[in-house]
Amino acid sequence: MRIVLTSALTGLAVGPAVLAGPALAAELAVAIEIPRLDVSEYHRPYVAAWLEGPGGAVTNLAVWYEQAKRDGEGTKWLKDMRTWWRKSGRDLAMPVDGVSGATKAPGTHRLAFAGDAKPTAGLAPGAYTLVVEAAREVGGREVVRVPFAWPPTAPAGGQARGEAELGTVSLDLKP
Template sequence: MKRFAYIAAILFLCSGSTATISNAEEMELSVEIPQLNVSEYHRPYVGIWIEDSKNQHVRNLAVWYQMREGKEGHGTKWLPDLRQWWRKSGRTLDVPVDGVTSATRPVGKQTLTFTDSDPHLKGLAAGNYTLVVEAVREVGGREMIKIPFTWPASASQQASKKGSRELGMVELSIKP
């Protein structure tokens, strides 16, 4: 009998958590790092953040940079090259930031998923926002893409923009 009660309790808890997850607001973002045919290629530093309708920084979602020691020191030295991110948020951060900063990403499609219970989005007030993706590459260029969105979503939202050099396709999908 105790075994049956134990199993029933586990099933009850699992079914409750599944219902919570399926009702969660979800943001999925994919950022394409394009393959460039250049003689000296370096992976780009990328800053991804949310701004409010007044273009004020609200949340950092990701910052990709060189995290290991190299010939020229630690990669934090070059974070100010992400000019817009640095001016709006970066200069006040003590990097690395758990769950935000990570190593640069290779060529290809990189996908990030966040839910409304995730620290990146938890407590984000209802309103109109802009997703900003900025990329800069040593011996390369700089590029920034902005995609507007509404949070929370009353209906599914899909938006995308294609970069011209340092970024490929950036896609944003929000599901209520």
């Protein structure tokens, strides 16, 4: 289950660890900042967020694109998120329930995933990278990466900052 919060992450219920072990109970939260840009023609970026795990396995967290356009015209530009398209997007039939959503306005957008539900419930232990890619019509493209270990044994996190199309991308993990 994905919970989108527009402000701070609060009050997330975390399941009891005794039932399913620490990996299942762990919580993963992502904050993605879409910068406000001073450009003459602005379109909200397409954004994909995913986890790359051991062996390159991809777990999609979110794909924001123009879903509302008629005849699915918005899917024409999904390939502009080139890294995501090659690693996962081209294998998917959009929209993907629980993953795809509409494009977002500038600001910080938060995603939280409880460990006992998809997609984090299925994550094998190992070294992972949170990858966020943004591609903007008549603008640029940027990929930001935050490495982490799963499952967390203590509260952990990390962040990285994009230079143009993405602001701060941060990750918070709770055992």
